[in-house]
Amino acid sequence: MPGRWARYGRGRQTPNHAILHARRSVIIWSPSRTASSHNSTKEASKSNLEGGRTINPLAIELNEIIREGVPELYATLSALGRELYFPRGILTQTAEARQRAHLYNSTIGIATSQGKPLYLPGLMRFLRDMDPAEAFDYAPATGMSTLRELWREHQTEANPSLKGRSFSLPIVTSGITHALSICSDLFCDAGDLLLLPDKLWGNYRMIFGTRRGADIRQYPLFRDDGSLHAQAFREALLSFADRPKILVLLNFPNNPTGYSPHLEEAEAIRDALLEAAEAGANLVVMVDDAYFGLFYEEVTYKESLFSLISGVHPRLTAVKLDGATKEDYVWGFRLGFITFSLAGGDDLENVYRALEKKVGGLIRGTISNCSMLAQSLLLKAMKAPGYKEEKERNYRLLQDRYREVKEVVYRERYADAFRPYPFNSGYFMCVRLEEVDADTLREHLLDRY
Template identity: 40%
Template sequence: MRHERISVTDEAAELNQQLKGTVAERLLSRQGVRAYYPKSGIPGQTMEAKGTQINATLGQAFDDERQPLYIPAFAKYTNLDPKEVFPYAPTHGITPLREFWQKEIRRKNPSLDGIISLPVATSGLAHGLTLAQQLFIDEYDMVTIFAPFWGNYKLHFEGENEQTIWNPVPLYNQKEKLNLTEILAALSGMDRKHILSLTFPSNPTGYTPTEAEAEDLFTIIKESAERNNDILVICDDAYFGLTYEKGLLEESPFARLANIHENVLAVKVDGATKEAFFWGARVGFLTYGFKGMTKEEAKALEDKTAGRVRGTISGVCTGSQHMVLHGMQDPLFEEQLQKNRDILQGRVQTIKRTLEEHPEWREEYRALPFNSGYFMCLKTNKDTERVRKILRMEYNTGVLSINNMLRIAHAAVPEHAIPELYENIYQACKKVS
């Protein structure tokens, strides 16, 4: 372990012992080393008292029939059983949902092999990313990430003292393919700690690598691990399942990385937010995998994660978790999910066709490669902030200006409005000298 002199509780020491000798132990941050779920404290004693005739442990109110003492004015706005809404959920998340989500991970990622942890519920993916930082990213650790990247990563990965070292690698090479050369350089050396953050489909570019590009990326990671580097790969799967062309990576990178080498710890950050079109539920998950991981080691990671959940938000909304569980188990869910995916795919196809029909637009901007997700980006030599303001004030059109590009959230644009949107951008660009 890199932090031998850290003072920890007996419960944290027990979890560290269960992880001893693994890549997970070596990658833990100082806070990760200290993290534990207080089984001997209130949560543990409350769990032991479950089912007793007189239970005076719970910090919740119940009626004389031991049902939640809720307010009917709230209950009338949901069809869920009050017991699925009003009580606290377990810190790790409700067990049926965790088990269901784990099965879904395996179903959607058939190449996934080996043991993976039982997903721990988080308050959306953003919370999951912050927990990953707390557990594994120390001050002055370097995070390699494809650029451009979602601006919130700096909020999630920098920690309280904002001392994280950023190593942004351009997503595209000169041929506008996945930039593997600089990833190879970033994961060079031996006997080092590497942190790699992957987001496919990408936010903001809407790019997913081809199967061949992904295979080369996995090879680079494996060869770096073979040089005795410990590698943390955070797989942000926010837009999982939203690929619109053949030949792309369909599975999560987690599927290959969770069992690729003993020195690679893969962390899957996912949830119902965009994958299941349920943004307001704020239900996400953290799942772990490394080659040779035992069930005991998986449980230790789950408990460390739950300790940080309890230390930040206490637990994830009970009603939201049950809504996600019941909704995804509904016999019509998959059909309805595919309908939404088809709508987004249709918009992307319309964008590509519209861009091809208007070669004159290339005088002002060009589209970076995109094939998936919610977004795409336009590159222009004009001042994008000025273009954005002109679009808003003169064309009643809203886009984002980031990294000297224009980001288009096509997931939010009706298909019939797509030609007008890109014509407006063209006209606004022409007005900027």
């Protein structure tokens, strides 16, 4: 195989081949190649310099697809985002071998017996209803295609406004934290602006600030009367409209307050984003839907904000971050999804595929792939009879707890001690202490109760 890498389950050294042992298999490279191919590779290396770094031709190809399809999206990619690509090699060869290697498949990358993954019976006895391949095999870097399609159906069913909108096939991630990390790598360079509310999940600072050097700015989430401060969000956003790129992170139900907007508040957020886009800012709006679906009041907007901002403006890239962690009560599965929505291009599907390859390359270069066992179990659960009824029972239980907490915390006897922040959804509620230091109270409660 001149000029190419080939992977074999076993290999033997020959005079014209260099052999490298990699884990359980042997990688063989044939150095024989034509002078023309060698020269063209050298020329490619010379021409693929960007910012002093050599950019892989596959990354350049993806960049051109994005630049031609949605130039506003290309402008928001980080330096790392522009370098990302999905490698052609063992993963591509393995996928082809699964389809075409009928006699022997020696590019599979795992140990097999009788056509199935080799496994320990002591583990398999706990997975009696599963095929070994569903539990022990590698998953594709971007996730099982059947699960991705089914999750897309779930997104559309739970968010009817998405019907007819343009959005990508969800990509499987190892939890929503991983999905957020992917976004930070894909879009955030040091010094890029990230707009967050003053009530937020602290890990955002680690993911975007510590890891990627984002310039984090905040706005008040609530007015004094307890309503969502959409005007403060608008003013903060427009004050930075002269920036070439603005990253925005929206999280409802909000962690830690447990608040979700009413329809009018959600529409005000959308309108502010559109106003900033019209003013010339390129926006990447990440919607953290970790607690999606846990809405306990009728007046709450019960769709993701992703539904309101999908495909609304070429300068607005919407990213939905959701997953089974809370929606399906499987915290330890570490299964999330990342979904993109764009506007303005003539061939958005081609741009979505380019984004998928960049994300797939990032996953390949960090964790390789996400758990096949967790994906298989979720897929089976979503297809099983009674799945929706089981989720509804858990939802009702949490809703009952919400109502009981709400009744207690608003009692007059506690008015001098604390004031609850508005809450109507999710897992949490949050109070503002009137006189006592929060950590002092925490220690007191631990010691006494």
